[in-house]
Amino acid sequence: xxxxxxxxxxxxxAASPEVVLRAEKITKVFPGTVALDNVNFNVxxxxxxxxxxxxxxxxSTLMKIIAGVEQATEGKLLLNGKPIKIKSVLDAGRHGxxxxxxxxNLFPNLSVTENIFMAHEIKKSGVLIDxxxxxxxxxxxxxxxxxxxDPNDIVGDLRIGHQQIxxxxxxxxxxxxxxxxxxxxxxxxxxxxxxxxxVINELKSQGVAIxxxxxxxxxxMQIGDYITVLRDGKLRAERPMSEIDLSWIIEEMVGRxxxxxxxxxxxxxxxxxxxxxxxxxxxxxxxxMVDHVALTLHHGEILGIYGLMGAGRSELMECLAxxxxxxxxxxxxxxxxxxxxxxxxRIDLGVAYIPEDRQRDGLVQTMSVADNMLLASLQRYLSxxxxxxxxxxSNVERLIGELSLKVADxxxxxxxxxxxxxxxxVIAKGLLTNPKILLMDEPTRGIDVGAxxxxxxxxxxxxAEGLGVIFISSELKEVLGMADRILVMSKxxxxxxxSRAEATEEALVSASAIGHGVxxxxxxxxxx
Amino acid sequence: MSQAETVAPIKNSRKFxxxxxxxxxxxxxxYIALVVVISVFSFxxxxxxxxxxxxxxxxxxxxxxxxxxxxxxxxLTAGIDLSVGSVAGLIAMIAGGLINxxxxxxxxxxxxxxxxxxxxxxxxxxxxxxxxxxxxxxxxFNVTPFIATLGMLYVARGLALLRSDGNTYPNLxxxxxxxxxxxxxxxxxxxxxxxxxxxxxQSMSGSMPKILVDSLTFLALPYSVWxxxxxxxxxxxxxxxxxxxRQVYAIGGNERAAKLSGIRVDRVKVIVYMISGLCAGMxxxxxxxxxxxxxxxTGVFFELNAIAVVVLGGTSLMGGRGNIGGTIIGAFIIGxxxxxxxxxxxxxxxxxxxxxxxxVLAVIVDQIQAQMQKRVALQQQQRLELATQE
Numbered sequence: 055x056x057x058x059x060x061x062x063x064x065x066x067x068a069a070s071p072e073v074v075l076r077a078e079k080i081t082k083v084f085p086g087t088v089a090l091d092n093v094n095f096n097v098x099x100x101x102x103x104x105x106x107x108x109x110x111x112x113x114s115t116l117m118k119i120i121a122g123v124e125q126a127t128e129g130k131l132l133l134n135g136k137p138i139k140i141k142s143v144l145d146a147g148r149h150g151x152x153x154x155x156x157x158x159n160l161f162p163n164l165s166v167t168e169n170i171f172m173a174h175e176i177k178k179s180g181v182l183i184d185x186x187x188x189x190x191x192x193x194x195x196x197x198x199x200x201x202x203x204d205p206n207d208i209v210g211d212l213r214i215g216h217q218q219i220x221x222x223x224x225x226x227x228x229x230x231x232x233x234x235x236x237x238x239x240x241x242x243x244x245x246x247x248x249x250x251x252x253v254i255n256e257l258k259s260q261g262v263a264i265x266x267x268x269x270x271x272x273x274x275m276q277i278g279d280y281i282t283v284l285r286d287g288k289l290r291a292e293r294p295m296s297e298i299d300l301s302w303i304i305e306e307m308v309g310r311x312x313x314x315x316x317x318x319x320x321x322x323x324x325x326x327x328x329x330x331x332x333x334x335x336x337x338x339x340x341x342x343m344v345d346h347v348a349l350t351l352h353h354g355e356i357l358g359i360y361g362l363m364g365a366g367r368s369e370l371m372e373c374l375a376x377x378x379x380x381x382x383x384x385x386x387x388x389x390x391x392x393x394x395x396x397x398x399x400r401i402d403l404g405v406a407y408i409p410e411d412r413q414r415d416g417l418v419q420t421m422s423v424a425d426n427m428l429l430a431s432l433q434r435y436l437s438x439x440x441x442x443x444x445x446x447x448s449n450v451e452r453l454i455g456e457l458s459l460k461v462a463d464x465x466x467x468x469x470x471x472x473x474x475x476x477x478x479x480v481i482a483k484g485l486l487t488n489p490k491i492l493l494m495d496e497p498t499r500g501i502d503v504g505a506x507x508x509x510x511x512x513x514x515x516x517x518a519e520g521l522g523v524i525f526i527s528s529e530l531k532e533v534l535g536m537a538d539r540i541l542v543m544s545k546x547x548x549x550x551x552x553s554r555a556e557a558t559e560e561a562l563v564s565a566s567a568i569g570h571g572v573x574x575x576x577x578x579x580x581x582x
Numbered sequence: 583m584s585q586a587e588t589v590a591p592i593k594n595s596r597k598f599x600x601x602x603x604x605x606x607x608x609x610x611x612x613y614i615a616l617v618v619v620i621s622v623f624s625f626x627x628x629x630x631x632x633x634x635x636x637x638x639x640x641x642x643x644x645x646x647x648x649x650x651x652x653x654x655x656x657x658l659t660a661g662i663d664l665s666v667g668s669v670a671g672l673i674a675m676i677a678g679g680l681i682n683x684x685x686x687x688x689x690x691x692x693x694x695x696x697x698x699x700x701x702x703x704x705x706x707x708x709x710x711x712x713x714x715x716x717x718x719x720x721x722x723f724n725v726t727p728f729i730a731t732l733g734m735l736y737v738a739r740g741l742a743l744l745r746s747d748g749n750t751y752p753n754l755x756x757x758x759x760x761x762x763x764x765x766x767x768x769x770x771x772x773x774x775x776x777x778x779x780x781x782x783x784q785s786m787s788g789s790m791p792k793i794l795v796d797s798l799t800f801l802a803l804p805y806s807v808w809x810x811x812x813x814x815x816x817x818x819x820x821x822x823x824x825x826x827x828r829q830v831y832a833i834g835g836n837e838r839a840a841k842l843s844g845i846r847v848d849r850v851k852v853i854v855y856m857i858s859g860l861c862a863g864m865x866x867x868x869x870x871x872x873x874x875x876x877x878x879x880t881g882v883f884f885e886l887n888a889i890a891v892v893v894l895g896g897t898s899l900m901g902g903r904g905n906i907g908g909t910i911i912g913a914f915i916i917g918x919x920x921x922x923x924x925x926x927x928x929x930x931x932x933x934x935x936x937x938x939x940x941x942v943l944a945v946i947v948d949q950i951q952a953q954m955q956k957r958v959a960l961q962q963q964q965r966l967e968l969a970t971q972e
Contacts, residue, residue, distance in 0.1 A: 083964075375842070377841075377842070396846075397841060397842060397843075397844050398844040398845070398846055400844075401843075401844040407842060409842055414836075414838055414839075415838050415839055415842050416842070417836065417839055418831070418832045418836040418839050418840065418902065419835060419836060420834070420835035420836075420901075421902070425828065425831075425832075429829075429832055429839075429840070429843045429845070430843035430844050432825035432829070433825060436825065440819070440823040440824060441823050441824060441825060441828070462962070462965075467955070467959050470958075470959035470960070470962040483843065487844070
């Protein structure tokens with residue numbers, strides 16, 4: 055791979071390309087977790103610097119630090135060898151660092167030009183906006199990206215792919231040297247991805263360093279020049295892309311021998327616990343979020359649901375948990391038809407839901423560990439009209455023991471726990487409702503490896519006690535290692551069902567891509 | 583279990599540090615402020631800390647405290663109730679009308695007069711009903727509490743004025759032939775008649791130390807103070823010892839998580855606004871009873887006092903944090919400050935400046951404490967991690 059002339063001409067193209075930005079020994083501590091632990095990261099000029107890692111590995115946090123959204127607890131940033139302080143997004147822009155988030159940050163009601171110059175308008179005599187120069191400059195920027203977009207168009211009317219181009223143009227308007235792209239292709243169609251890659255190559259040739267974050271391995275291999283792997287907040291490795299292959303990436307990302315994480319389980323299932331037929335949830339603006347889904351679950355069974363983001367997995371769980379009263383479909387619990395359709399009633403029937411986003415949906419941050427645990431089952435601790443301290447304390451203690459929760463004092467505030475322990479509190483809250491079914495949406499997201507395997511242990515133990523567990527995971531190894539049976543979802547439909555014996559990574563991945571129109575081999579899948 | 587036990591000693595062996603002390607000071611800030619206010623004024627004015635004056639201040643405090651109790655429930659859910667002053671006015675007018683004019687039922691051609699206890703119950707129920715309307719508008723129609731209760735502020739005031747065409751119901755003593763006498767007792771009555779207590783005091787003065795004799799005055803506490811005490815105890819128990827109270831805190835802390843925990847968020851919120859309406863109604867009754875007249879402008883701007891005492895008591899406007907005890911202390915701080923400044927002779931213009939400054943200062947200190955709490959939580963977590971690594 056040859057590098058064409060670098061725009062600035064400051065450094066001649068050499069065998070080892072120039073590092074434009076270096077993050078040194080970055081540590082970031084959040085209440086509840088250490089997101090980054092002593093991480094180094096190099097950004098090479100005129101290259102695509104790929105960053106990969108599992109969910110919660112710390113990629114986004116590192117990007118936020120570079121982009122000025124967050125500040126590092128420790129460590130420094132070196133731009134062209136000189137230490138810099140980035141205290142805000144504005145600072146980052148001044149240093150030539152731009153970021154494009156997974157969710158586009160555009161004003162759909164304004165024109166392309168207005169979006170590009172938002173908050174740094176070109177002004178006439180310092181007061182009025184100079185529309186003419188803005189339009190001219192916008193046209194230049196878009197021309198640089200070689201896309202047929204009219205600067206006068208309203209952004210909301212553009213295709214998603216073109217909106218992304220506008221984001222890039224917005225960043226370029228600031229004369230950036232470094233452009234961070236966080237999962238830029240997650241909303242794009244295959245042809246739009248091709249266009250984006252052309253734009254990236256164009257930018258590379260102009261000397262812009264790209265930092266590219268994605269989960270899609272084939273894309274990374276295609277576009278990347280350098281790859282940095284993070285795992286559990288630590289730097290694993292940095293290599294030129296030419297030296298490595300897909301299996302190396304996966305090994306570095308996942309690291310451990312995945313099998314060791316999962317407890318061996320006896321697979322003896324009881325009677326049918328849950329039967330769902332025709333579960334349907336309409337999408338606002340047409341189509342389905344959950345498209346006529348049917349599934350069954352037995353006592354003692356762990357059912358894994360795999361799929362890409364937006365496949366409808368979380369929505370399916372929300373339907374089961376009673377969060378989506380507008381959903382239609384038939385549900386039987388232990389053979390009895392279920393009419394109740396509110397969260398409260400479903401909890402009373404024995405359905406406990408562990409939401410995906412702990413902070414937003416699972417915990418009350420102002421309350422103590424104990425109060426959070428008890429929240430869903432307060433009626434059980436009444437004596438007369440009042441809550442009995444004794445009943446509360448004994449239940450809290452029992453669950454702390456059962457889940458080996460690491461907590462000094464149950465009355466301490468919930469935010470003082472680490473991510474894994476917080477997750478255990480959410481699980482404890484669910485278990486205290488005496489559930490028959492545990493619905494877990496990404497139960498190991500953002501927690502460290504040790505806590506992960508503990509959570510898996512707990513799941514296995516609960517299943518052995520006769521509970522039915524349904525869990526969602528985006529991590530193949532988890533689903534393969536933990537589930538007795540795996541359902542794959544794509545575009546709201548169940549596109550594959552595999553027993554533990556049948557399931558392979560390839561089979562799951564191709565089933566999850568059905569309906570996406572991406573180059574993929576159609577797989578035969580049977581629903582047994 | 584084993585982990586929990588190995589970790590526990592870490593906490594116990596910890597020394598009492600400077601941060602702990604600062605935290606303690608910050609947590610007790612409302613009490614400290616109250617003590618400071620009382621000490622300053624009792625130093626400046628001899629009459630300030632006399633039993634007679636304390637009773638006067640306490641019965642004034644009762645108004646703000648009762649409104650503040652209702653407001654605490656609302657603010658704990660991260661809501662606000664701007665209508666309480668107007669509701670107090672409306673309820674005063676409803677009670678006044680029931681006593682002086684009775685309930686006119688034109689379709690039957692009769693007028694019903696209720697006994698005083700029934701008037702009180704009906705009025706309180708009306709207060710709760712107005713609160714229910716607030717709550718339903720907020721939860722059913724997704725109107726923010728600020729706007730919904732701002733609307734109710736005008737509507738209730740308008741209804742209060744409409745009730746008597748803008749006139750006052752004077753002389754709410756009732757008539758023996760209607761059997762509805764005794765309403766003024768609510769606002770100015772005491773459990774032990776004050777002349778009885780005065781008699782005891784006279785007979786004992788001489789044989790007993792003066793302080794003891796003076797303190798007998800407290801036996802003649804007005805009903806309004808007893809009502810405040812009663813409301814405080816019930817509210818504190820409801821908030822700390824019942825599932826409902828726990829749910830109020832949870833909704834204010836994280837409404838989504840509360841909903842996912844099976845809490846019927848809408849129902850809890852409606853009840854919370856009903857409590858606020860009921861407290862406002864109680865205040866309307868107390869004022870009408872004390873003045874022996876119901877004026878449609880009763881309670882103008884009371885909502886602001888109520889919010890002030892809640893905030894002063896350390897309850898966060900973001901919801902989820904705070905307690906009834908703080909609100910009561912807050913009400914006493916405002917009460918003692920107002921009474922003290924009057925007694926010392928601070929100009930009424932300066933009184934407003936000082937009151938306003940105290941409220942803002944209280945919130946600034948709150949923020950400092952919140953920051954500190956975050957830091958302590960972080961330290962706690964790090965200690966815990968260190969301990970479990972070993």
